[in-house]
Amino acid sequence: MSKDVEVSNKTRAIESDTTRLRYFRTNNREIKISKLNPKHGIQQEIDQALEYRKSNQLRNDHQRELLEKGYRLKNIIGSGSYAHVFRAKDLRQSFDVAIKLIELDKCSRHYRDVCLRNEIYVIRELSHENIVHFYEAFNTNVAYVMVMELVDAGTFADLLKKNGPISDDRARRLFRGVFYGVDYMHSKLIAHRDLKLENILLNKYGQPKISDFSLSVIWDGKHFVTDWCGTPPYFAPEILQGIPYNPLAYDVWSLGVCLFIMTNDTLPFMFVDYQEMLQKQLNRDWKFRTRYERFISDDLKQLIRAMLDPDNNNRIKISDLLQTRWLRTNQMMETPRLCY
Missing domain, CATH: 1.10.510.10 (Transferase(Phosphotransferase) domain 1)
Structure with a gap:
């Protein structure tokens, strides 16, 4: 059975008579939901489950090509409409990095031709301890990939x-x-x-x-x-x-x-x-x-x-x-x- 969380007609909410708490259940995964706003909690968990499935699909789509480049994708740490940031392992240097995957077919022409080009040009000129370090960038069949220093204690x-x-x-x-x-x-x-x-x-x-x-x-x-x-x-x-x-x-x-x-x-x-x-x-x-x-x-x-x-x-x-x-x-x- 796939480990991906499936959100389907089997997804349901049940209420416990003993705890009076609401739960969200999907594929034997049971999450406690706040009783103050159960509908909001259930929707939030559904969104999280969908995002989990989407991130797994993204990782699977790009894993093979990135392995050939020496990187193994781990978990997703940030996501937008066309850009997704993963924690990844640099298999050559044995440390973790941040990999930004930009789906070129989903981003605007202005972003692709101006913003992205500009970002790469500028960041290659910079090397400072208070600026996120840039390692490399390359194309895959379906995305543009930026490999950067992993900075993961928040903003x-x-x-x-x-x-x-x-x-x-x-x-x-x-x-x-x-x-x-x-x-x-x-x-x-x-x-x-x-x-x-x-x-x-x-x-x-x-x-x-x-x-x-x-x-x-x-x-x-x-x-x-x-x-x-x-x-x-x-x-x-x-x-x-x-x-x-x-x-x-x-x-x-x-x-x-x-x-x-x-x-x-x-x-x-x-x-x-x-x-x-x-x-x-x-x-x-x-x-x-x-x-x-x-x-x-x-x-x-x-x-x-x-x-x-x-x-x-x-x-x-x-x-x-x-x-x-x-x-x-x-x-x-x-x-x-x-x-x-």
């Missing part, structure tokens, strides 16, 4: 969801590595343009790693760029205004939003539409949450204000940011910590 977004806002000291430890990584990129005139909590990963030692360079650009250092890209809550004013912009300054703004969210557990700008968002940005209409403000040092507040300067010509540069008093505090005393 900044996961950390915030699990533990709530972080302390001033922990923010310094975490963001110092991110700032070093971005400074390295900017020294090569490479702008990320989609820096957000979900794109900053953590390894088991608590070391941050910047990922996903599909929107990045190599700037010529002279002519401002004009394409509108990124993730809405992290848009800088110049993006919303639709004017040519310095992509390096855009990265600093997005990092300022990340730093604000991680220490305040909310967005700096609450908005209904982009026009309202822009007006609040230009008016500096944001403030630290009262319940957390007393835990945030004056040095950190000053840094965030400098990063969220609506005038990108006055906005602090990443190289200057590294010299701020907040970031240099206790620098020699801090060591990596394990994340579990």
Whole structure:
């Protein structure tokens, strides 16, 4: 019998008379469902079962070709509409890696011809301890494959969801590595343009790693760029205004939003539409949450204000940011910590 979970007409919900809990049963697999919302729980388990079957099918479809390249797929760790990330074993080096499978027949032409090509070109130029390391890329019969460093202790977004806002000291430890990584990129005139909590990963030692360079650009250092890209809550004013912009300054703004969210557990700008968002940005209409403000040092507040300067010509540069008093505090005393 296949180990894949089958969701069919045999799938059913039963209620136990003794425990008054609801269960989801499929192919002798029985999962306890919350009695507070059994319908939601059952649907969630059905979705998980379907996803499990889909990931197994994907793995089986690609396993043979990847084995020939020296990789054995394990479990899926992330999935989108046309891209799927697996933990895999590098059979030549005997360590685990992350393999991103991109189904070319399902992705848009723009992504295939612009974003993917751009990401590969940029990431090959980068080698830094705070940037996810790229090993190789190749085509199979049905997908494009990227082999990268495995960074599997979650993202900044996961950390915030699990533990709530972080302390001033922990923010310094975490963001110092991110700032070093971005400074390295900017020294090569490479702008990320989609820096957000979900794109900053953590390894088991608590070391941050910047990922996903599909929107990045190599700037010529002279002519401002004009394409509108990124993730809405992290848009800088110049993006919303639709004017040519310095992509390096855009990265600093997005990092300022990340730093604000991680220490305040909310967005700096609450908005209904982009026009309202822009007006609040230009008016500096944001403030630290009262319940957390007393835990945030004056040095950190000053840094965030400098990063969220609506005038990108006055906005602090990443190289200057590294010299701020907040970031240099206790620098020699801090060591990596394990994340579990």
